[in-house]
Amino acid sequence: TQLLEQSPQFLSIQEGENLTVYCNSSSVFSSLQWYRQEPGEGPVLLVTVVTGGEVKKLKRLTFQFGDARKDSSLHITAAQPGDTGLYLCAGARGGGGNKLTFGTGTQLKVEL
C-alpha cells in the first residue's frame, strides 16, 4: 500500500519555467521531508516541515505543509538544469518515530 502519492510522476520542462510537485495522502503525518536524488546516489534531504500550514523557502524552492498535515507541495521558480533529479517526499508518523514512508517520486528534467 502506497500511502504517499506524488504528482506528476514525470516532468520535463525548459530552463526558466516554474513547476509544482504535489505529495498527497489520506493519512496524517507528524512531519514531512523532501529529498532529491541524483542518478547513482542516495537521496539527500532538502527540507523538513513539521507544522500544519508551514511554508519554508530554500533559494528558488518553496515547500508547504498542508493545514491538515496530510499533503505537501514543492514549488520551484525559474528551474535550472541543476534542479534535474528525482524528488521524493517522505512522511513520519510520530510517537517516537520509526520508519519514513516515501512517496512514489517525481522525476524532473530541466532542459536548456
Add this chain to the structure above:
Amino acid sequence: GAGVSQSPSNKVTEKGKDVELRCDPISGHTALYWYRQSLGQGLEFLIYFQGNSAPDKSGLPSDRFSAERTGGSVSTLTIQRTQQEDSAVYLCASSLGSVDTGELFFGEGSRLTVL
C-alpha cells in the same frame, strides 16, 4: 567514516543464489534503515533498527529476506534463493534518532541484478 558506506555497489547473481549486502552507517547513528528502490521509483521500506530494540521487520517482502545489525553498527541484508523480481537498488540509511524531525543519511546503494 564520513558517510554511509554500502558494498558491493553492484552485484550480478543467478536466480536461486544467496546474496549479502553490507551497510556501514555513520559513526554514532543509532538508527539504521534498509529500503529498496526500483528504477526511478520511490523507496520501499524493508527493515529498521534502533539501538538495542527489536527491529521493525514489517517491510520485508518474504521470508527469503533477513537482516542483522551487529554491535549496533554494521548491518547485513541477506536475500536467499534470489528471484528476478528481487532486482533493484538496495539503499541503506542511518540517523541520529527519531525521524520525526531528523534526517536520514543514505548510502549510494547496492544495485542487485538477478539473471
